[in-house]
Amino acid sequence: PLPSRPAGSPTRLTARAGQRLLAIEPNVSPYKVKLPREYVERGEEYHATITICVAPDGSVSSVKILKPSVPVIDRQIPKVVSLWKYRPYLVDGRPTAFCYSTKYRVVRGPRE
Numbered sequence: 001p002l003p004s005r006p007a008g009s010p011t012r013l014t015a016r017a018g019q020r021l022l023a024i025e026p027n028v029s030p031y032k033v034k035l036p037r038e039y040v041e042r043g044e045e046y047h048a049t050i051t052i053c054v055a056p057d058g059s060v061s062s063v064k065i066l067k068p069s070v071p072v073i074d075r076q077i078p079k080v081v082s083l084w085k086y087r088p089y090l091v092d093g094r095p096t097a098f099c100y101s102t103k104y105r106v107v108r109g110p111r112e
Helices: 015-020 037-042 077-081
Strands: 045-054 060-067 098-107
Touching (some): 015 098, 045 077, 060 077
Antiparallel strands (some): 045 098
16 A cells, blocks of 8 residues: 555655656766766765656656755756656556655766
8 A cells, every 4th residue: 555645745755666767867968967077087976865756747847955965966966857757657557746865876987
């Protein structure tokens, strides 16, 4: 059984369940944050904790930063994550809005 929730509010999913519904590859452009050169050269890893809410049609309806990283990354997260697309989350055969919280990780990678 699903947890009880106010009518019309999104279902809460675990990070794993939410990520399994992704219909895009979040580690490729344009779906990921781009690190400025000076951050790439530092070779560090950056983390922000975010909540992503998804509409029944699979589009991202909101992105909220719960625990920020660094400003240059935090400014990009809502723009980038709002491009993500999801497969429908079905409840009784009907697409349903959902939200989940996850850690958004940015690591040094190959230059684009």
